Amino acid sequence: MEEILPPLLPLLVGIPLLMGALGAALRKSKRARHIISLGTLSALLAFSILLVIATHDGTVLAHRVGFWDFAPQIAIPFVVDALNSLVLMIICILGITSVMFAMATHEARARFYHPFVLILMAGVAGALMTGDIFNLFVFIEVMLLPSYGLLAMMGAKLGAHGARIYVSVNLLASTLLLFGIGLVYATAGTVNLAELHGRAAEDPAIAVGAAVVLTAISIKAAVVPVHGWLTRTYPMTSPAVTALFSGIHTKVSIYAIYRIYSVMFDGDDRFLWIALLVTSLTMLIGVLGAIGEKTTRSILVFHMISQIGYILIGVGLFTGLGLTAGIFYLLHHMIVKASLFLSTGAIEETYGTGEIDKLGGMAKREPLIAATFMIAALSLAGLPPFSGFVAKFSIIQATLEQAHYWVAAVAVLVSVFTLLSMLKIWVGVFMGKPPEDLEDRALSYQERMHGKRYLRVQAQAENPTLTIGPPTATMSAVLSGERAVKVPMKLIIPGAILAAITVFFGLGAELLMMLSETAAENLLNPQDYVEAVINS
Amino acid sequence: MSIAIAVGMLTAAAVYLFMQRGMVRIVLGFVLASHAANLLLFAAGNTAYRGVPYIFTSEYGEGGDPLPQAFVLTAIVIAFSITMFMVTLAITTTGDDDTEDEEESPAKVLTAADT
Numbered sequence: 001m002e003e004i005l006p007p008l009l010p011l012l013v014g015i016p017l018l019m020g021a022l023g024a025a026l027r028k029s030k031r032a033r034h035i036i037s038l039g040t041l042s043a044l045l046a047f048s049i050l051l052v053i054a055t056h057d058g059t060v061l062a063h064r065v066g067f068w069d070f071a072p073q074i075a076i077p078f079v080v081d082a083l084n085s086l087v088l089m090i091i092c093i094l095g096i097t098s099v100m101f102a103m104a105t106h107e108a109r110a111r112f113y114h115p116f117v118l119i120l121m122a123g124v125a126g127a128l129m130t131g132d133i134f135n136l137f138v139f140i141e142v143m144l145l146p147s148y149g150l151l152a153m154m155g156a157k158l159g160a161h162g163a164r165i166y167v168s169v170n171l172l173a174s175t176l177l178l179f180g181i182g183l184v185y186a187t188a189g190t191v192n193l194a195e196l197h198g199r200a201a202e203d204p205a206i207a208v209g210a211a212v213v214l215t216a217i218s219i220k221a222a223v224v225p226v227h228g229w230l231t232r233t234y235p236m237t238s239p240a241v242t243a244l245f246s247g248i249h250t251k252v253s254i255y256a257i258y259r260i261y262s263v264m265f266d267g268d269d270r271f272l273w274i275a276l277l278v279t280s281l282t283m284l285i286g287v288l289g290a291i292g293e294k295t296t297r298s299i300l301v302f303h304m305i306s307q308i309g310y311i312l313i314g315v316g317l318f319t320g321l322g323l324t325a326g327i328f329y330l331l332h333h334m335i336v337k338a339s340l341f342l343s344t345g346a347i348e349e350t351y352g353t354g355e356i357d358k359l360g361g362m363a364k365r366e367p368l369i370a371a372t373f374m375i376a377a378l379s380l381a382g383l384p385p386f387s388g389f390v391a392k393f394s395i396i397q398a399t400l401e402q403a404h405y406w407v408a409a410v411a412v413l414v415s416v417f418t419l420l421s422m423l424k425i426w427v428g429v430f431m432g433k434p435p436e437d438l439e440d441r442a443l444s445y446q447e448r449m450h451g452k453r454y455l456r457v458q459a460q461a462e463n464p465t466l467t468i469g470p471p472t473a474t475m476s477a478v479l480s481g482e483r484a485v486k487v488p489m490k491l492i493i494p495g496a497i498l499a500a501i502t503v504f505f506g507l508g509a510e511l512l513m514m515l516s517e518t519a520a521e522n523l524l525n526p527q528d529y530v531e532a533v534i535n536s
Numbered sequence: 537m538s539i540a541i542a543v544g545m546l547t548a549a550a551v552y553l554f555m556q557r558g559m560v561r562i563v564l565g566f567v568l569a570s571h572a573a574n575l576l577l578f579a580a581g582n583t584a585y586r587g588v589p590y591i592f593t594s595e596y597g598e599g600g601d602p603l604p605q606a607f608v609l610t611a612i613v614i615a616f617s618i619t620m621f622m623v624t625l626a627i628t629t630t631g632d633d634d635t636e637d638e639e640e641s642p643a644k645v646l647t648a649a650d651t
Binding site: 123137138141145148152163164167168171172175176178181182183185243399 | 559562566569570572573574576577579580581603605607610611614615617620621625626632633635
């Protein structure tokens with residue numbers, strides 16, 4: 001296994017790129033694009049599960065792209081250990097579920113939807129596997145460019161404000177990353193992570209360059225002083241796209257922070273207080289922003305920021321337990337957040353609004369969505385039967401172990417606020433009575449999104465005796481029928497799958513905890529990583 | 537030193553342009569910022585070596601470092617593609633490229649799209 005797998009690693013980037021191009025070339029056939037996209041994503045998932053199995057004992061797989069034998073450090077290394085194979089696996093699951101959701105909302109019918117998603121996946125796989133910081137920059141761009149397209153595709157309906165801010169801030173962060181890479185190359189003479197092992201801890205000049213790199217990546221991860229862009233762009237596109245992005249861009253940046261601090265700084269404890277200060281602020285300000293918002297998606301987006309704070313505590317502690325807890329939190333959070341975006345997104349897609357004031361009574365109308373949301377919300381707040389409890393418990397345990405009582409206090413306090421704002425969504429959207437104009441609003445939204453013909457077909461599917469007449473008559477027939485507007489099953493399933501996974505990770509936390517522990521071990525002792533790259 | 541001065545001036549101009557009203561000025565700011573980053577990458581390869589780094593054209597120790605040149609070549613293409621996209625964003629959507637009205641919250645815009 002250890003001999004066969006490494007030369008296959010570039011396929012994780014190559015296959016989605018190739019399939020994305022194929023999907024873009026198939027102009028007419030929607031069905032072929034759906035099949036290509038889901039097939040490729042499933043193949044990636046299968047490959048990443050294989051990688052998780054191969055690395056679960058702490059093995060590091062490394063491959064020199066292009067087989068540069070005469071000079072090992074020249075080539076770009078692709079390295080896979082327990083951490084990036086786990087992140088890749090979860091991202092593949094999120095990719096599949098959000099593509100399913102987009103197919104249900106008909107967004108995936110757009111010609112470039114599937115190609116963009118596949119190229120995004122290629123960028124993600126590359127950014128996770130690469131062992132070279134300039135190549136990391138390139139793959140982050142490969143990941144971002146299709147995202148601009150995806151964001152703007154839906155953004156056109158909402159004005160381009162979101163896309164403009166998103167592109168500007170990300171280009172600024174990328175340019176800053178390029179500055180940092182230039183400084184690292186100028187001072188250290190290489191951009192290969194394995195060769196940079198521990199160099200930033202020894203030499204302040206290299207540390208400054210590395211700090212610029214980390215700052216740029218922190219902008220992309222939206223930690224608190226630089227979080228505003230995320231809260232103003234993620235709600236400005238379609239729910240399917242937000243759900244896809246929620247688990248990818250910021251999380252790949254978090255992975256890069258973990259990796260770079262582990263290898264380049266060798267976990268140097270002189271700078272950890274900065275990380276702890278920033279993460280505490282991130283947790284607190286993120287959740288306070290969430291309480292103040294008025295639509296489901298903007299609440300959830302502010303929560304993302306707060307949770308990013310929790311995840312980064314792991315790197316701020318840099319102990320075995322701290323890193324394990326941080327990695328577990330990262331994996332748990334990607335699943336839960338996407339589940340929340342998908343379940344509230346299903347309501348938004350059906351009823352045409354995510355505003356808490358304009359919705360109500362969904363618990364009776366849509367019991368399945370309500371259950372899905374409830375599970376994910378309780379998991380996010382950290383209640384016992386779900387994975388969020390294990391994640392928060394181990395994070396707090398790790399902070400107390402290092403005697404950082406104020407960080408632990410913030411983490412506990414923020415959980416209370418998290419529950420508070422989740423209850424705000426619950427009370428506003430799911431409890432009470434539905435407003436009078438709910439159905440009218442939903443129907444006019446459906447008409448605007450899908451056209452009158454679509455509505456007629458829907459009405460006929462629900463009531464087969466109905467003959468297709470002029471649109472107005474049909475629509476009044478839909479209106480007069482009891483519960484004419486309902487979230488279709490295919491919109492519920494993707495969120496429910498993810499909610500089931502968080503229950504599974506809560507009850508069977510042992511499995512994921514063990515894998516996170518191996519991943520933390522690899523970060524704590526980057527020697528294995530370095531040796532694997534040099535001997536590959 | 538001359539490269540440091542050039543990078544500093546480009547960065548200062550870029551930061552000034554980012555703060556301006558109008559999307560096209562912001563795009564120009566990004567063009568300058570990526571110029572600055574590219575010059576910095578060149579400087580990272582030690583500008584004391586001025587020779588052409590093609591094989592058989594310069595003696596060892598005279599030719600420039602080829603790696604930063606490859607970095608810059610890659611970065612130029614990436615920045616170019618994003619600049620194209622930003623210019624397109626500047627001319628689509630609203631009547632002009634004004635960025636001042638973007639002080640609206642997502643909730644407001646979503647409500648506006650809703651009615």
